[in-house]
Amino acid sequence: MFLIASSLFLHGCLLYAQQPFLSDAQWTLLRDEASGLAPYENLRSLTRLHRVPATPEFDQAAEFMLARAKEYGLQDAHAEQFPIDGKIHYGLMRSYLAWHVDAARLWELQPEHTLLGDWATDPIRLADYSHSADVDAALVDIGAGTSETDYANKNVRGKIVLADGSLAAVQRMAVMEHGAAGIVSDMPNQTTAWSGLDRTIVRWGHLDALLPNGFAFMVSRETAAALRAQLIGGRPVTLSAHVKAEVGPGHWTVVTATIRGVDPQAGEVVYSCHLDHQRPGANDNASGCVTILESARVLASLIESGKLPRPRSTLRFIWGPEVEGTMAFLSGHPEIRRSMRADVHMDMVGGDPYKNKSILHVTETPWSLPSFVTDVGEFFAETIRNAAAVYAEDGTHREAAVVEDRNGAPGTRNEFLSDRTPYSEGSDHDDYDSSTIAVPSLYLRDWPDVYIHTDHDTLEQIDPTKLRRVALLGAAAGYTYAAVDAGKAASLLPFFAARAQRRLAAGFERAQSVLNDSRIQAQEAWYEARNLMTQMLRREQAELLSFAMYTGGDAATVAAFNRDLDVQVTTLNGWIDRSAATRGARDFPQSPPWHAEPDASRIPVRTGEFGPLTFQNDDVLLDRLGRQRMAKIKLLNGGSDRLLRVQDRGTLYAYEIVNFVDGKRSVGEIRDAVAAEYGPIPLDVVADYLKACEEAKIVVFR
Numbered sequence: 001m002f003l004i005a006s007s008l009f010l011h012g013c014l015l016y017a018q019q020p021f022l023s024d025a026q027w028t029l030l031r032d033e034a035s036g037l038a039p040y041e042n043l044r045s046l047t048r049l050h051r052v053p054a055t056p057e058f059d060q061a062a063e064f065m066l067a068r069a070k071e072y073g074l075q076d077a078h079a080e081q082f083p084i085d086g087k088i089h090y091g092l093m094r095s096y097l098a099w100h101v102d103a104a105r106l107w108e109l110q111p112e113h114t115l116l117g118d119w120a121t122d123p124i125r126l127a128d129y130s131h132s133a134d135v136d137a138a139l140v141d142i143g144a145g146t147s148e149t150d151y152a153n154k155n156v157r158g159k160i161v162l163a164d165g166s167l168a169a170v171q172r173m174a175v176m177e178h179g180a181a182g183i184v185s186d187m188p189n190q191t192t193a194w195s196g197l198d199r200t201i202v203r204w205g206h207l208d209a210l211l212p213n214g215f216a217f218m219v220s221r222e223t224a225a226a227l228r229a230q231l232i233g234g235r236p237v238t239l240s241a242h243v244k245a246e247v248g249p250g251h252w253t254v255v256t257a258t259i260r261g262v263d264p265q266a267g268e269v270v271y272s273c274h275l276d277h278q279r280p281g282a283n284d285n286a287s288g289c290v291t292i293l294e295s296a297r298v299l300a301s302l303i304e305s306g307k308l309p310r311p312r313s314t315l316r317f318i319w320g321p322e323v324e325g326t327m328a329f330l331s332g333h334p335e336i337r338r339s340m341r342a343d344v345h346m347d348m349v350g351g352d353p354y355k356n357k358s359i360l361h362v363t364e365t366p367w368s369l370p371s372f373v374t375d376v377g378e379f380f381a382e383t384i385r386n387a388a389a390v391y392a393e394d395g396t397h398r399e400a401a402v403v404e405d406r407n408g409a410p411g412t413r414n415e416f417l418s419d420r421t422p423y424s425e426g427s428d429h430d431d432y433d434s435s436t437i438a439v440p441s442l443y444l445r446d447w448p449d450v451y452i453h454t455d456h457d458t459l460e461q462i463d464p465t466k467l468r469r470v471a472l473l474g475a476a477a478g479y480t481y482a483a484v485d486a487g488k489a490a491s492l493l494p495f496f497a498a499r500a501q502r503r504l505a506a507g508f509e510r511a512q513s514v515l516n517d518s519r520i521q522a523q524e525a526w527y528e529a530r531n532l533m534t535q536m537l538r539r540e541q542a543e544l545l546s547f548a549m550y551t552g553g554d555a556a557t558v559a560a561f562n563r564d565l566d567v568q569v570t571t572l573n574g575w576i577d578r579s580a581a582t583r584g585a586r587d588f589p590q591s592p593p594w595h596a597e598p599d600a601s602r603i604p605v606r607t608g609e610f611g612p613l614t615f616q617n618d619d620v621l622l623d624r625l626g627r628q629r630m631a632k633i634k635l636l637n638g639g640s641d642r643l644l645r646v647q648d649r650g651t652l653y654a655y656e657i658v659n660f661v662d663g664k665r666s667v668g669e670i671r672d673a674v675a676a677e678y679g680p681i682p683l684d685v686v687a688d689y690l691k692a693c694e695e696a697k698i699v700v701f702r
C-alpha cells in the first residue's frame with residue numbers, strides 16, 4: 001500500500017517538477033533530438049588517441065573535433081595554435097612544453113625475459129615528458145623515493161629505480177640529485193574507497209617537463225610487487241630501457257566553433273571541456289568533449305531548422321588542452337573573453353555509476369561569484385533525475401527518463417544519480433570563475449571515478465543514456481543562458497528566491513555547528529555563526545541580483561525578494577542568539593574579534609595580468625617567489641594546531657582570498673568571506689597570504 005501511494009505521489013510531483021525556463025514543447029524538442037549514441041561513437045574515436053597536450057596525437061584529436069563541428073553545421077569552426085616554450089605567458093600562466101615520442105620499450109632482461117611496456121601498443125606505459133635513453137641497468141627499490149632516507153645506503157647512480165612516490169618528485173631526487181638513469185613507477189591513483197582493490201590498473205604518469213632528463217615507465221601495483229619480491233629475495237633484476245623522445249618548444253591547439261546569436265551586443269555563452277589526457281581517457285575527458293559537441297549538434301540542428309528561436313547570445317564551443325588551452329584562448333581573444341557571460345563546463349560526464357562509482361555533480365560557482373547559473377543547471381538535472389527515478393522504479397514515463405536504448409542502442413535504464421555540490425577545484429572552470437575573468441560556470445562532473453587517469457578509464461565504463469541526459473542538460477542550460485531576458489524575471493525570480501530560502505535554512509544548521517564547536521571560545525563562535533549567516537545572505541541576494549544584471553533588468557525587481565531573505569535571516573539569527581546564550585555567551589561582540597589586528601583594515605587591489613594563481617603546470621607564487629619563500633606562507637604550510645582545519649583546504653582558501661580582492665573589501669572583510677565559505681581562519685593567515693601576493697606583484701595595497 002505504501003509503495004503504491006509513494007509511486008502515485010512521485011507521478012503527481014512530476015507534473016509540477018517541470019523546469020520553469022523552457023516551454024514544455026521546447027524541452028521535448030531538445031530531449032528528442034539529443035542522442036546518446038552520437039556522442040558514444042565520437043567518444044570511441046577519441047579513446048584511440050593518447051591525447052597529451054602539444055603532441056601529434058592531441059592534434060589528431062583536435063582535427064577530429066573540428067571535422068565533426070563542421071559536419072554538424074557549426075559556424076566559424078576553426079583551429080588555432082598557440083606557441084609554447086616554457087617562457088611565453090598567457091595571462092598569468094607560463095606556458096609549458098611539447099613532447100614528441102618516436103618509440104619506447106622497457107624489457108626485463110633477468111630473471112625473466114619479458115616486455116614490460118611498449119609505447120607503440122600501450123602509450124600510457126611511458127610517463128609524459130620522458131626523455132631519450134638507451135640503458136641496460138639494475139633495478140633498485142627506493143620505496144616512495146621522495147625523501148632522503150629512501151636513498152640511504154643505496155647507490156642508484158646509473159641504475160633504474162623502482163618507486164611509488166609522486167613521479168615528478170622522484171624525478172627530482174632520484175634522477176636529478178642522485179644520478180639515476182630512469183624510473184619504474186607504480187604511483188597509486190587518486191584515493192577513493194575502492195583504492196587498491198584492483199592491482200592490475202596502470203596509472204598515467206607525468207614527469208616535470210622543465211627538468212632536463214629522466215624517463216619513467218608506469219607499471220601496475222601487481223607488476224611492481226612482483227619486481228619488489230625478486231629484489232627482496234636477493235635476485236637481481238636487470239632492465240633494458242629504450243626511449244626515443246624529445247621535450248621542447250611546440251604549440252597548443254584549440255578548436256572553437258559557434259552558433260551565432262541574434263544580437264551581437266548580447267555577448268557569448270561558452271561551452272568548455274578539455275580535450276587532453278591519456279589513452280583511453282573515456283570519461284576523463286573524452287566524455288565532456290563529445291557531450292558539449294552533442295549539445296552543439298542538438299542546438300544547431302533545432303535553431304538552423306527554425307524549430308527553436310535563435311537566442312540573443314552567441315553560443316561558443318571550445319576544445320583544447322585543460323586549463324592551458326583555456327588561458328591561451330582567452331589571452332589571444334580579449335574581446336571574446338570580455339563578452340563571455342556564462343560557461344557550461346563538462347569534465348567527466350559519461351560514467352555508468354554502477355561501474356565507475358560516480359555521481360554527476362552540478363557544481364556551484366564559488367562564493368566570490370554568486371550566480372543564478374547553478375540553479376538553472378540544478379533545475380534541469382532534477383527534471384531528468386525525477387523522471388529517471390520513476391522509470392527505474394516502475395517502468396513508466398520512459399520518454400521523460402531520457403534513456404538511450406532507442407533502436408537497440410546500448411544505453412542503460414539506470415537512475416540519474418546527480419546532486420548539487422559546493423564549488424570544487426581542478427578543471428577549466430577554475431579559470432572562468434576566477435575574479436579577473438568572472439564568467440560564472442555550470443561545472444558538471446562525475447566524482448569519484450575510480451578509474452580516473454588509468455588504463456581502465458575505457459569505453460566500457462561509459463553509458464550512452466548518461467551521455468544523452470547530460471547533452472540534454474547542457475543544451476537546455478546553455479540555451480537558457482543565451483535566450484533568457486528580463487521579461488522572464490517575474491516568472492523566474494520566485495523560483496530562485498525559494499531555492500535561496502532553502503539554502504539559508506540549510507546554512508543555519510552549519511551556523512549551529514560552528515556555534516557549538518568546543519574548539520572555538522563561545523563569544524568568538526557566536527561571531528563566526530552570525531558571520532556565516534551574513535555572508536550567506538549576501539551571496540543569495542547577489543545571486544538574485546545576478547539575474548537582474550545578466551538580463552539587463554531592473555535591480556528593483558529583486559528588492560522585494562531580498563527583503564524577504566533579510567527577514568528570514570533575522571529570524572535565524574534570533575535562534576542563533578538564543579543558542580549562544582545557552583553556551584554562556586553574553587552581549588554580541590561590538591566589533592569582529594580581529595578588529596585590533598594591524599592588517600585588518602588594509603585594502604588590497606588586483607594588479608597585473610588576468611587569471612587565478614595556480615594552473616595545471618604552473619604556480620605563479622612559486623615561480624615568482626621561489627621554493628624557500630613559498631615554504632613560509634602560513635596558509636599553504638601551516639604548523640600550529642589552530643591551522644589544522646585550514647590545512648587540507650589551503651588551496652581553496654587561497655583561490656578565494658585572491659578572488660575576493662576587489663579594491664573595496666579590507667583584509668578583515670576578506671577573512672570573514674572565506675571564513676564563512678570554508679570555515680573560521682585566523683586573520684593573520686589571510687594577511688600573510690596577501691603579503692606574499694603583494695611581493696609577487698599580484699596585488700598592491702591601497
Ligand SMILES: [Zn+2]
Nearest residue numbers: 284285347348
Ligand atoms: Zn578532467
